[in-house]
Amino acid sequence: xxxxxxAGVGEGRQHASHEVxxxxxxxxxxxxxxxxxxxxxxxxxGYAQANVIAVPRELAFDMLLFAQRNPKPCPVLDVIEAGxxxxxxxxxxxxxxxxxxxxxxxxxxxxxxxxxxxxxxxRAVWREDLVTFVIGxxxxxxxxxxxxxxxxxHLTAGRNVAMYxxxxxxxxxxxxxxxxxxxxxxxxxxxxxxxxxISGRYPMVHGAPVHxxxxxxLGIGDLDHPDFGHPPLLEPGDEPVxxxxxxxxQAMVMESRPELAITHAPGHMLVTDVRDSDxxxxxxxxxxxxxxxxxxxxxxxSKGTSWAPAPSAVAPAVDPSVDWSASAFAFAC
Amino acid sequence: xxxxxxAGVGEGRQHASHEVxxxxxxxxxxxxxxxxxxxxxxxxxGYAQANVIAVPRELAFDMLLFAQRNPKPCPVLDVIEAGxxxxxxxxxxxxxxxxxxxxxxxxxxxxxxxxxxxxxxxRAVWREDLVTFVIGxxxxxxxxxxxxxxxxxHLTAGRNVAMYxxxxxxxxxxxxxxxxxxxxxxxxxxxxxxxxxISGRYPMVHGAPVHxxxxxxLGIGDLDHPDFGHPPLLEPGDEPVxxxxxxxxQAMVMESRPELAITHAPGHMLVTDVRDSDxxxxxxxxxxxxxxxxxxxxxxxSKGTSWAPAPSAVAPAVDPSVDWSASAFAFAC
Numbered sequence: 001x002x003x004x005x006x007a008g009v010g011e012g013r014q015h016a017s018h019e020v021x022x023x024x025x026x027x028x029x030x031x032x033x034x035x036x037x038x039x040x041x042x043x044x045x046g047y048a049q050a051n052v053i054a055v056p057r058e059l060a061f062d063m064l065l066f067a068q069r070n071p072k073p074c075p076v077l078d079v080i081e082a083g084x085x086x087x088x089x090x091x092x093x094x095x096x097x098x099x100x101x102x103x104x105x106x107x108x109x110x111x112x113x114x115x116x117x118x119x120x121x122x123r124a125v126w127r128e129d130l131v132t133f134v135i136g137x138x139x140x141x142x143x144x145x146x147x148x149x150x151x152x153x154h155l156t157a158g159r160n161v162a163m164y165x166x167x168x169x170x171x172x173x174x175x176x177x178x179x180x181x182x183x184x185x186x187x188x189x190x191x192x193x194x195x196x197x198i199s200g201r202y203p204m205v206h207g208a209p210v211h212x213x214x215x216x217x218l219g220i221g222d223l224d225h226p227d228f229g230h231p232p233l234l235e236p237g238d239e240p241v242x243x244x245x246x247x248x249x250q251a252m253v254m255e256s257r258p259e260l261a262i263t264h265a266p267g268h269m270l271v272t273d274v275r276d277s278d279x280x281x282x283x284x285x286x287x288x289x290x291x292x293x294x295x296x297x298x299x300x301x302s303k304g305t306s307w308a309p310a311p312s313a314v315a316p317a318v319d320p321s322v323d324w325s326a327s328a329f330a331f332a333c
Numbered sequence: 334x335x336x337x338x339x340a341g342v343g344e345g346r347q348h349a350s351h352e353v354x355x356x357x358x359x360x361x362x363x364x365x366x367x368x369x370x371x372x373x374x375x376x377x378x379g380y381a382q383a384n385v386i387a388v389p390r391e392l393a394f395d396m397l398l399f400a401q402r403n404p405k406p407c408p409v410l411d412v413i414e415a416g417x418x419x420x421x422x423x424x425x426x427x428x429x430x431x432x433x434x435x436x437x438x439x440x441x442x443x444x445x446x447x448x449x450x451x452x453x454x455x456r457a458v459w460r461e462d463l464v465t466f467v468i469g470x471x472x473x474x475x476x477x478x479x480x481x482x483x484x485x486x487h488l489t490a491g492r493n494v495a496m497y498x499x500x501x502x503x504x505x506x507x508x509x510x511x512x513x514x515x516x517x518x519x520x521x522x523x524x525x526x527x528x529x530x531i532s533g534r535y536p537m538v539h540g541a542p543v544h545x546x547x548x549x550x551l552g553i554g555d556l557d558h559p560d561f562g563h564p565p566l567l568e569p570g571d572e573p574v575x576x577x578x579x580x581x582x583q584a585m586v587m588e589s590r591p592e593l594a595i596t597h598a599p600g601h602m603l604v605t606d607v608r609d610s611d612x613x614x615x616x617x618x619x620x621x622x623x624x625x626x627x628x629x630x631x632x633x634x635s636k637g638t639s640w641a642p643a644p645s646a647v648a649p650a651v652d653p654s655v656d657w658s659a660s661a662f663a664f665a666c
Contacts, residue, residue, distance in 0.1 A: 061394035064401065068409055069423075076401055081507075089504060090402075171422060174414075200615050208615060281614060282533050282541060 004037055004118045005106040005160075005265035017158075021045040021143075025271045026095050029103040032271075035120055037105045039160040039229075039267040041152075045143045046276050048205060049269040050077055050092070051135040051246025052104060053253070054262045057082050060131040062174035066252065067133060069171040073180055073248035075204045077274065080132035092134055092272045100134075101126050106265035108250065113257030122262055130262065135246045136205035137269050138183055140276055144198050150191045153233035160267035161185070163228035163247050167219030168210075170248060178252030181228070182210060182218065183245040186238030195241060204279050211242040218242060227251075228266035337370055337451045338439040338493075338598035350491075354378040354476075358604045359428050362436040368453055370438045372493040372562075372600040374485075378476045379609050381538060382602040383410055383425070384468040384579030385437060386586070387595045390415050393464040395507030399585065400466060402504040406513055406581035408537045410607065413465035425467055425605045433467075434459050439598035441583070446590030455595055463595065468579045469538035470602050471516055473609055477531050483524045486566035493600035494518065496561035496578050500552030501543075503581060511585030514561070515543060515551065516578040519571030528574055537612050544575040551575060560584075561599035 020028070020043045028044050040049055055063050060079075067074035078090035086098035093100060101122040109117040109125055119125070139161075142152045154161045161183045168180040187195045192212055200208035211218055223240065224231050228247050234240065253261045264270065278284070353361070353376045361377050373382055388396050393412075400407035411423035419431035426433060434455040442450040442458055452458070472494075475485045487494045494516045501513040520528045525545055533541035544551055556573065557564045561580050567573065586594045597603065611617070 061397065064394065064397050065412055068397065068401070068412065079398055079401065203615070281536075 003265065004120065005039070005268050017042075025273050026097070028271045030097065032105040032120075033097070033099070033102040037120060037268070039158075040105065040269045040271055041139050041142060041161060041267065042155045042158070044271045047140075048077070048272045048274040048276055048279050049137040049139040050272050051137050051249070052100065052132060052262075052264045052270050053135070053249040054080075054100075054126075054130040054132040055258055056127070056260060057129045057131055059175070059258050062176045063131070063133060063249070065173035066170065066176045066249070067135065069173055070180075070248065071203075072206060072210060072244035073170065073246060074133075075136040075206065077134045077136050077204060077272065080134065082129050082131050087134060092274055093270065094273050100132050100270070104264050104270050105268040108263045108265050110250070110253045110258075110261040110263065112259060113254050115254075118265055125262060127260070130260075133249070134270060134272070135249070136202075136279070137246050138199070138206045138243045139269060140205035140279060141199045141202045143276065144202075145195060148194055148198055150187060150195050150198065153186055153235065154230065157233055159233070160229040162223070162226035162230060162232035163245050163266055164215075164218070164220045164223075164242075165227045165251055166242075170252065175258070176252055176256045178248065178255040180210070181245040181248040181251045182220075182242040183229075183247075184215075184223070184226070184232050185241050185243070186232060186234035187241045188235075188237055189239045192239050192241060199243065201281055202276075202279050203281055206244045206246070209241050209243050212239060215240055215242075336598065337453065338372070338601050350375075358606050359430070361604045363430065365438040365453075366430070366432070366435040370453060370601070372491075373438065373602045373604055374472050374475060374494060374600065375488045375491070377604045380473075381410070381605045381607040381609055381612050382470040382472040383605050384470050384582070385433065385465060385595075385597040385603050386468070386582040387413075387433075387459075387463040387465040388591055389460070389593060390462045390464050392508070392591050395509045396464070396466060396582075398506035399503065399509045399582070400468065402506055403513075403581065404536075405539060405543060405577035406503065406579060407466075408469040408539065410467045410469050410537065410605065413467065415462050415464050420467060425607055426603065427606050433465050433603070437597050437603050438601040441596045441598050443583070443586045443591075443594040443596065445592060446587050448587075451598055458595060460593070463593075466582070467603060467605070468582070469535075469612070470579050471532070471539045471576045472602060473538035473612060474532045474535045476609065477535075478528060481527055481531055483520060483528050483531065486519055486568065487563065490566055492566070493562040495556070495559035495563060495565035496580050496599055497548075497551070497553045497556075497575075498560045498584055503585065508591070509585055509589045511581065511588040513543070513551075514578040514581040514584045515553075515575040516562075516580075517548075517556065517559070517565050518574050518576070519565060519567035520574045521568075521570050522572050525572050525574060532576065534614055535609075535612050536614055539577045539579070542574050542576050545572060548573055548575075 023044050025044050025047050067076045078087045078092045080087050085100050087093040107119050107122045108115055142155050145152050163181055163183050166180045166182055170178055170180055196208050247266045250263050356377050358377050358380050400409045411420045411425045413420050418433050420426040440452050440455045441448055475488050478485050496514055496516050499513045499515055503511055503513055529541050548556055580599045583596050
């Protein structure tokens with residue numbers, strides 16, 4: 001099958017520019033919804049990108065458990081429940097026009113594990129019972145790498161990243177099993193430690209690499225023929241550095257052969273409304289979708305209500321004579 | 334209902350000693366399986382502790398999604414699938430005698446949201462269709478706090494920690510909704526920042542606090558009457574510091590009223606085989622259960638097989654004349 005997403009090389013190169021780096025996510029998604037096909041590496045600097053996989057509801061528990069058990073390749077940013085097409089509550093895919101079925105540059109449709117179609121609009125094949133998993137993508141930390149002076153060669157060249165199946169097995173969950181897929185970036189040897197530490201600050205978008213060096217240890221034979229994406233750009237002195245990749249669920253689908261799965265085309269990601277800075281560990285407890293704390297739905301205390309500052313040695317913190325309940329309101333349950 | 338776990342105060346004090354701190358998890362679990370009831374704060378220094386909740390299989394997706402959406406109170410260390418009673422693959426509950434149904438000091442049984450029973454052995458009420466969620470517990474970072482000279486007053490006193498329902502709502506998932514529950518520790522004002530940063534290194538066991546100071550902002554009225562556990566020990570100069578708590582699923586059960594849920598008794602945790610050090614962020618990719626990378630199941634390369642060191646500027650990293658596949662083996666799929 002000729003892949004639409006492979007045809008986008010020139011276009012991708014054309015767009016990997018300051019212009020697309022400066023776009024707001026909603027505008028990038030509007031262009032993709034209108035039919036533009038391009039790898040999203042380099043787009044919308046400062047915003048997290050995400051892998052997508054939608055499966056029928058009866059597989060949703062197995063898929064979520066697969067992700068939970070394999071958090072390096074499958075860090076879940078949000079789950080869009082059956083019948084929904086946006087992710088407002090988590091802040092991942094928001095706005096009046098948000099639609100997970102149209103907002104990606106390209107989709108892949110797998111039936112019984114076979115890739116049967118690559119399309120730019122998934123509405124015709126969508127089903128009401130599909131549950132969508134939005135999984136962090138390593139494109140997110142490419143701008144921080146660039147900012148630190150670590151080259152990201154495929155981004156600069158406007159190409160897709162190289163991705164490979166490995167012989168490392170994911171931990172299975174129910175009916176789902178498959179190999180780890182990795183992305184490769186050639187990193188100058190004297191910047192490998194920087195690349196590890198900088199990407200390691202972003203665990204929700206794959207975090208630190210899983211492997212540095214010899215591809216054969218991962219069962220990768222020919223670097224020039226990746227399983228997904230474009231051949232890598234390695235320069236003299238580069239070390240091959242491998243990150244866990246959100247295409248791992250697609251390799252799992254090919255092996256586990258569920259009735260239906262709709263995914264992004266590799267390298268053609270969902271550009272989310274989540275800021276990179278909200279993915280930095282340690283994150284603010286309510287700034288990042290998957291990681292935010294419970295919603296604060298406290299009864300609105302009037303702005304005028306103040307509380308005494310921190311208890312001091314002079315005033316015991318909890319003096320039995322103080323009726324804490326006097327300033328409190330009813331529990332929520 | 335008289336709670337077995339409340340009767341354990343004296344016993345707990347007696348056991349919160351160097352003796353129980355030095356125990357191996359398997360030995361602690363053996364004592365609990367034999368009927369001992371005690372809060373586990375302070376037990377088995379160096380090993381992670383965990384909350385437990387088991388629900389029928391038809392609720393398992395909602396429960397896992399609830400945890401995924403509320404990772405501060407519900408960081409999942411592992412999921413024990415229906416019909417299983419240990420967690421070997423994740424290394425959470427291992428060994429020939431491991432049994433999630435007996436290895437906790439005390440269990441609570443909820444039917445339709447009502448706490449109907451507290452027991453030390455759950456085998457009589459267990460069902461084959463129960464899926465068990467093992468959720469990190471903040472007791473895990475208490476030893477690191479102590480090691481840094483930050484007092485952990487309830488541990489030192491051999492008491493259970495104080496826990497409170499708050500008016501902050503968790504993000505719902507399917508049929509499941511409920512409030513955030515927090516644990517309270519009184520921390521000297523000049524050590525609050527240390528407590529935040531030290532606990533923040535352990536995101537899989539609740540990580541950094543969710544709140545420092547005024548309990549009323551969380552909707553907590555009377556600190557001396559916690560919803561779970563024992564009244565707190567606050568000393569002059571202490572600041573009240575609140576961490577997200579793994580009893581949150583129990584508050585959710587009380588509100589959402591599933592047919593059946595079996596949980597640990599608050600403060601009476603599963604002592605796991607996971608080392609504290611494996612919960613430290615950034616963790617080794619294959620050292621921590623929930624966080625480990627995919628299993629390495631590569632075909633055994635003979636120990637004698639070596640690979641050239643990192644490519645240097647002299648030798649291009651990927652010379653087209655080099656046949657990478659020569660040293661590679663077949664893909665797994």
